[in-house]
Amino acid sequence: MLLDIIERRKQNDVYLIAEIGQNHQGCLETAKKMILSAKRAGCNCVKFQKSNLKAKFTRTALDRRYISDHAWGQTYGEHKEYLEFSKEQYRQLQAYSNEIGIDFTASAMDELSLDFLVELKVPFIKIGSGDANNFPLLKKAAGLNVPLIISTGMQTMSTVDRIVEIMRQASNNKYALMHCVSAYPTPPEDCNLGLITTLMRRFPNVPIGYSGHELGVIITQAAILSGARIIERHFTLDKNQKGSDHRCSLDPNEMETLARSIVEFKSNDYLSSPSLTSAEVISILGGGKELEQALSISKTNEKYILECELPCRFKLGKSIVASRNLLKGQIIQAADIAIKVSEPSGIYAERYFEIINKQLTDNVNEDEPITEHVLSA
Numbered sequence: 569m570l571l572d573i574i575e576r577r578k579q580n581d582v583y584l585i586a587e588i589g590q591n592h593q594g595c596l597e598t599a600k601k602m603i604l605s606a607k608r609a610g611c612n613c614v615k616f617q618k619s620n621l622k623a624k625f626t627r628t629a630l631d632r633r634y635i636s637d638h639a640w641g642q643t644y645g646e647h648k649e650y651l652e653f654s655k656e657q658y659r660q661l662q663a664y665s666n667e668i669g670i671d672f673t674a675s676a677m678d679e680l681s682l683d684f685l686v687e688l689k690v691p692f693i694k695i696g697s698g699d700a701n702n703f704p705l706l707k708k709a710a711g712l713n714v715p716l717i718i719s720t721g722m723q724t725m726s727t728v729d730r731i732v733e734i735m736r737q738a739s740n741n742k743y744a745l746m747h748c749v750s751a752y753p754t755p756p757e758d759c760n761l762g763l764i765t766t767l768m769r770r771f772p773n774v775p776i777g778y779s780g781h782e783l784g785v786i787i788t789q790a791a792i793l794s795g796a797r798i799i800e801r802h803f804t805l806d807k808n809q810k811g812s813d814h815r816c817s818l819d820p821n822e823m824e825t826l827a828r829s830i831v832e833f834k835s836n837d838y839l840s841s842p843s844l845t846s847a848e849v850i851s852i853l854g855g856g857k858e859l860e861q862a863l864s865i866s867k868t869n870e871k872y873i874l875e876c877e878l879p880c881r882f883k884l885g886k887s888i889v890a891s892r893n894l895l896k897g898q899i900i901q902a903a904d905i906a907i908k909v910s911e912p913s914g915i916y917a918e919r920y921f922e923i924i925n926k927q928l929t930d931n932v933n934e935d936e937p938i939t940e941h942v943l944s945a
């Protein structure tokens with residue numbers, strides 16, 4: 569069904585992804601329970617997050633102390649290690665998903681993880697918002713014969729244009745873009761659902777979806793009626809558990825409500841039109857302040873990085889870093905740089921191609937960020 573939506577053969581159906589992410593608390597058995605619960609709720613797919621920690625983060629980013637009620641370790645690296653499933657565990661989760669009949673995949677959070685997911689032969693690979701400006705990763709993913717779902721949180725419209733251009737240059741049209749706001753939870757007034765139609769108009773050949781981080785289901789239902797045909801929501805067995813994402817996740821009852829509303833929207837023929845107007849959406853869903861705020865058209869024609877996304881961009885946005893020790897005077901080549909979450913951050917990843925062929929005015933050690941200070945004018 570996903571391919572039918574991505575290749576526009578089916579425009580009146582919705583593919584529902586339960587983002588298990590790291591809500592499994594690092595426990596394989598809990599992850600399996602969540603897969604079963606997502607299947608029972610009516611989801612089409614369960615999704616995880618795959619990282620190779622050394623490829624995704626710099627050493628200092630991994631070594632920084634993580635002081636948070638949601639921390640599973642003293643440092644951010646220990647915390648992430650605790651939550652990361654091994655390749656063997658991924659195989660077990662995939663086998664279990666196959667057994668019960670639900671699609672299984674993950675986001676590829678670095679190139680090594682992308683290679684691993686290709687090896688697993690997942691039905692599609694997710695590129696999360698943290699990598700939407702990671703153009704080398706996108707280029708590599710675009711060249712594979714695997715459908716892609718690319719989220720656009722924490723990004724500007726110019727970065728979304730670059731993504732579409734990368735896909736066009738690779739002659740790849742098996743992909744979808746997800747409207748997303750990377751704030752956990754996203755306040756209704758920042759959900760900016762009007763961007764779904766803006767993206768649909770700007771990229772008429774690309775299916776548009778929605779990866780939501782707001783509380784509850786009504787705004788996501790509005791996203792569907794506004795035209796989103798791939799939906800992703802974080803999933804949890806209990807919202808009160810420790811972990812950064814539980815609060816803005818849907819529990820099994822809410823996920824089931826969402827899945828049922830998709831069936832209902834279809835049978836009422838609400839999905840045969842590519843997109844309903846805000847007034848129609850409000851009337852179908854019965855109105856309410858949060859819905860009106862989420863559908864407000866005041867700031868939807870341009871896409872920019874919202875203030876509520878800055879904490880996430882600061883924590884998980886990717887920077888350009890040195891991939892080996894670099895010397896003052898050196899002209900930067902592609903092999904000299906990598907894209908990672910860096911502490912402190914450096915020049916953001918979207919400027920990758922601008923940095924190539926610039927001269928360094930100082931030494932930069934491996935895994936250190938490239939900053940404005942070390943670039944010649």
Ligand SMILES: CC(=O)N[C@H](C=O)[C@@H](O)[C@H](O)[C@H](O)COP(=O)(O)O
Nearest residue numbers: 589590638696697698750812813884
């Ligand atoms: C941008 C991005 O990757 N966001 C992901 C997907 O939505 C999140 O699940 C993060 O992994 C999570 O919020 C991180 O939490 P912590 O920092 O406590 O591990």
Ligand SMILES: C=C(OP(=O)(O)O)C(=O)O
Nearest residue numbers: 617675696697719748779
């Ligand atoms: C970060 C992710 O998703 P999104 O940006 O859609 O929240 C992800 O899928 O790993």
